[in-house]
Amino acid sequence: MYTIEEMTAIRRHLHQQPELGFEEYKTQRFLLDKIGEMPGDHLKVEKWRTGILVFVEGYAATQTIGYRTDMDGLPIQEETGLPFSSHHEGKMHACGHDVHMTIALGLLNYYAKNQPKDHLLFVFQPAEEGPGGAEPMLESDSFKTYQPDWMFALHIAPNEPVGTVTTRKGLLFANTSEFMVHLRGHGGHAAYPHLANDMVVAASHLVTQIQSVVARRIDPLDSAVITIGKITSGTKENIIAEKADTEGTIRTLSQEAMDLVQKHVRKICAGIAASFDCDVDVEWGAQYKQVWNSEKVTSFMSFSEKSKDVHFREAAMAMTGEDFGFFIEKIPGFMFWLGVDSEKGLHDPKLTPDEGAIPIAVNHIIQYLDEEMK
Numbered sequence: 236m237y238t239i240e241e242m243t244a245i246r247r248h249l250h251q252q253p254e255l256g257f258e259e260y261k262t263q264r265f266l267l268d269k270i271g272e273m274p275g276d277h278l279k280v281e282k283w284r285t286g287i288l289v290f291v292e293g294y295a296a297t298q299t300i301g302y303r304t305d306m307d308g309l310p311i312q313e314e315t316g317l318p319f320s321s322h323h324e325g326k327m328h329a330c331g332h333d334v335h336m337t338i339a340l341g342l343l344n345y346y347a348k349n350q351p352k353d354h355l356l357f358v359f360q361p362a363e364e365g366p367g368g369a370e371p372m373l374e375s376d377s378f379k380t381y382q383p384d385w386m387f388a389l390h391i392a393p394n395e396p397v398g399t400v401t402t403r404k405g406l407l408f409a410n411t412s413e414f415m416v417h418l419r420g421h422g423g424h425a426a427y428p429h430l431a432n433d434m435v436v437a438a439s440h441l442v443t444q445i446q447s448v449v450a451r452r453i454d455p456l457d458s459a460v461i462t463i464g465k466i467t468s469g470t471k472e473n474i475i476a477e478k479a480d481t482e483g484t485i486r487t488l489s490q491e492a493m494d495l496v497q498k499h500v501r502k503i504c505a506g507i508a509a510s511f512d513c514d515v516d517v518e519w520g521a522q523y524k525q526v527w528n529s530e531k532v533t534s535f536m537s538f539s540e541k542s543k544d545v546h547f548r549e550a551a552m553a554m555t556g557e558d559f560g561f562f563i564e565k566i567p568g569f570m571f572w573l574g575v576d577s578e579k580g581l582h583d584p585k586l587t588p589d590e591g592a593i594p595i596a597v598n599h600i601i602q603y604l605d606e607e608m609k
């Protein structure tokens with residue numbers, strides 16, 4: 236078992252070198268080096284793009300259990316002021332994947348030294364934040380070779396105290412759909428708006444109108460979110476912008492609601508094109524399947540409820556997305572939240588997860604797997 240100091244050093248090293256989806260080269264190298272230091276007698280290690288699969292052979296296996304961590308960081312400039320802040324300008328592990336990877340390495344290190352009864356598959360998956368590594372990984376021959384019988388994963392919960400574990404049966408995380416809208420008019424002089432076609436004004440109307448979809452098209456007893464996270468337009472205060480590009484994400488609790496929201500986004504874009512006499516093109520990006528915890532979660536919930544080492548609470552549904560949903564659409568499994576007690580939340584430049592959660596998670600998962608492998 237890694238010591239707390241070793242796990243802290245691993246987490247801090249990973250924290251300093253965040254990489255975006257499918258660019259996790261240094262991360263992969265570091266993880267492979269760490270895995271290379273472990274006894275390798277019952278391990279099979281395989282690279283998949285910028286990810287890694289590690290099969291741990293059980294000594295009397297009747298099942299294969301999968302454990303997945305994500306690997307990528309986000310395009311955020313860190314503002315924590317921590318001495319081990321990101322070395323990569325404009326990139327940060329602001330969603331806790333550094334903590335997730337450390338926990339996975341801690342578990343793998345334990346099972347490399349203590350051969351498990353059943354087979355284990357450690358899935359180090361790239362590109363969770365986008366464009367999505369889970370779906371192509373699941374379809375890969377490498378993954379199919381070791382196909383687990385069931386799988387699980389965790390996500391840090393900044394709003395929960397350290398030592399807390401939460402999850403629920405059924406829907407845990409939402410369906411997601413990235414969308415990009417490209418508006419094209421024509422530019423001109425700020426003093427002659429009637430001779431130009433201003434895409435800053437068109438994009439502003441688009442953003443405002445899109446908010447009405449949730450307010451006026453979704454059953455108030457259902458739920459949906461549309462967030463436009465990025466708008467790019469214009470060059471200078473006195474030049475009318477000829478183009479605007481927006482990037483957003485839709486979150487819903489069902490595929491039906493997603494289809495409905497997408498239909499109305501398309502209609503609003505067509506309306507903007509007509510009323511502003513411009514070209515409006517909608518491009519759909521990554522679409523993640525909801526995270527639907529299978530019956531398998533019940534054994535984890537009852538184990539956690541009885542545990543003296545963690546405090547278990549039933550989770551509420553969340554509008555976060557997770558491409559782990561692709562895995563557990565095909566393979567029974569579940570996700571759970573791990574309390575890390577950070578004043579600032581996920582995707583915040585000041586997120587500071589408490590590292591004390593790392594050994595708690597490693598110990599809890601080992602104890603749970605011991606039960607499941609009896």
Ligand SMILES: CC(=O)N[C@@H](CCC[C@H](N)C(=O)O)C(=O)O
Binds near residue numbers: 364555557
């Ligand atoms: C846990 C978490 O924060 N996940 C991300 C997943 C992103 C999905 C995709 N890039 C999108 O924006 O729709 C999240 O933002 O919830």
